[in-house]
Amino acid sequence: MRNILLVSLGAFFFQLFPVKAQELQPQVEHMMNRLSKAQSAMKSSACLQDPDCQEAQPSICVFENYCSELSRKSQDFYLYQDADGFRIPNSAMIELAALAEQCGQKPFPQARVDDPFAYPEKFINEEAAGGKASLARHQVTLQKAQDRAGKVFDETRMHLMDYLKKIRTKANASQIDNMIARTQSVKLTYPQMKGSLRDLASAGCDSPNAWYSASDHSIIICPQFLNYPEAALFWTLAHEFSHAFDPCHLSMDFSKQGAIFPDWMDDFTRSQKKEFPAVASKKNPFSKVISCLQGSKSTGVAIPSKAVLIREADQELQEFKKEAKELGMQDLDSIVAENRERKKTIQTQYDEFKACPQLTGRGHICESFADWIASEVLAEKLQKIQEASKAREYAFSSQAVFWGTSCRNIRQNLLNSLKSAKKCLSAEDIQRFLATGEESLHHLSPSRRMNRILLANPQIKKALGCQGGEDVQLCP
Numbered sequence: 001m002r003n004i005l006l007v008s009l010g011a012f013f014f015q016l017f018p019v020k021a022q023e024l025q026p027q028v029e030h031m032m033n034r035l036s037k038a039q040s041a042m043k044s045s046a047c048l049q050d051p052d053c054q055e056a057q058p059s060i061c062v063f064e065n066y067c068s069e070l071s072r073k074s075q076d077f078y079l080y081q082d083a084d085g086f087r088i089p090n091s092a093m094i095e096l097a098a099l100a101e102q103c104g105q106k107p108f109p110q111a112r113v114d115d116p117f118a119y120p121e122k123f124i125n126e127e128a129a130g131g132k133a134s135l136a137r138h139q140v141t142l143q144k145a146q147d148r149a150g151k152v153f154d155e156t157r158m159h160l161m162d163y164l165k166k167i168r169t170k171a172n173a174s175q176i177d178n179m180i181a182r183t184q185s186v187k188l189t190y191p192q193m194k195g196s197l198r199d200l201a202s203a204g205c206d207s208p209n210a211w212y213s214a215s216d217h218s219i220i221i222c223p224q225f226l227n228y229p230e231a232a233l234f235w236t237l238a239h240e241f242s243h244a245f246d247p248c249h250l251s252m253d254f255s256k257q258g259a260i261f262p263d264w265m266d267d268f269t270r271s272q273k274k275e276f277p278a279v280a281s282k283k284n285p286f287s288k289v290i291s292c293l294q295g296s297k298s299t300g301v302a303i304p305s306k307a308v309l310i311r312e313a314d315q316e317l318q319e320f321k322k323e324a325k326e327l328g329m330q331d332l333d334s335i336v337a338e339n340r341e342r343k344k345t346i347q348t349q350y351d352e353f354k355a356c357p358q359l360t361g362r363g364h365i366c367e368s369f370a371d372w373i374a375s376e377v378l379a380e381k382l383q384k385i386q387e388a389s390k391a392r393e394y395a396f397s398s399q400a401v402f403w404g405t406s407c408r409n410i411r412q413n414l415l416n417s418l419k420s421a422k423k424c425l426s427a428e429d430i431q432r433f434l435a436t437g438e439e440s441l442h443h444l445s446p447s448r449r450m451n452r453i454l455l456a457n458p459q460i461k462k463a464l465g466c467q468g469g470e471d472v473q474l475c476p
């Protein structure tokens, strides 16, 4: 498990694979016409004067209420544009349009919004870009966007380090200094921008996304995410930076090149030169937060007990044996030995590595911790924004990636407006399309992440200008 992704993926990747041939239906045409309209509307956009283009502002502070306000925009190509012209694309629409194109077995280049951040193949492919000159122009745009992201990256790092310095005491000084040093040395990288859209997707960029890679101690930002409002980059980067010292990675020694993984993890280590030593879990300065986050008043994420993990390993072996018998396989020795080794690892490594997905198969606690740190840092940042409307806009757009990808009612609305496409798509495609934003083995749903961590923070709620919400405890 090399990468810790911000968003759980799924829906985007399948657009890259061929869908069966079907006749193009009028409703698909209709949707493409809407895309064309969205394109020309955005060209002459005076978005700030348009009340439809402002941030959603429900009175009750829950993810679902934001989504239901935003669903009025479900047929539009952009859900939001900030004062500086940065936008939240309607990712669900981009996905569904790609599916519809495949269903209809017909590309709709005339209907594509000319936005290379929404269609990153325009950054890498001359034909998709619309010629040599356009490709060159897009590449300049990309460079500018990367320069901007670099500035936000530095600024976010500074805010996170200030936050860590603020909570530094005599008792936790060496651990906090270790966290600061880890934060200080994280690198920023981008995926290779050549080849095809499929190559970009295999590199992890099949959607607006960013992640921290412990194996090379760097944060990777996908091109689809680069033109999002600044606050979205800020919050996401704060989350990714904190993975360098989340409860799993803090259990590991780090070189400046990245984590020195214990042998049993089977992960690639670049250098054995120890620069930032592991911190024992009982000495983690955030141990109260980590246990609070597991409480039912907070996210309620559970780290499975040692007994549960052993039982799971036993069950896995039993199931394997059953299947092997049906298939007539004889030699099971290596599987049995591997299973024995796995149980030994659970017994010996549990106390120090129970937060690690490599041991438990679940990443929820590290993700919740990273969300919690990002929310703390965002709250600090918001306090420095004097004007209430600006603070509200910043807090709202900090969650941009969730608004764009994970509002279920936007997805459902889009699907309802495409009744014929529904017939054309397979049940599996539809299910996958609707499932984006649901819980996965490593991520909680955006609803749980926001309602139980971000919106538990009173400063963030105040900036958003909403009240109430789920009955949650502020950690620690």
Ligand SMILES: [Zn+2]
Pocket (backbone or CB within 6 Å): 004, 005, 006, 239, 240, 243, 366, 367, 370
């Ligand atoms: Zn994460």
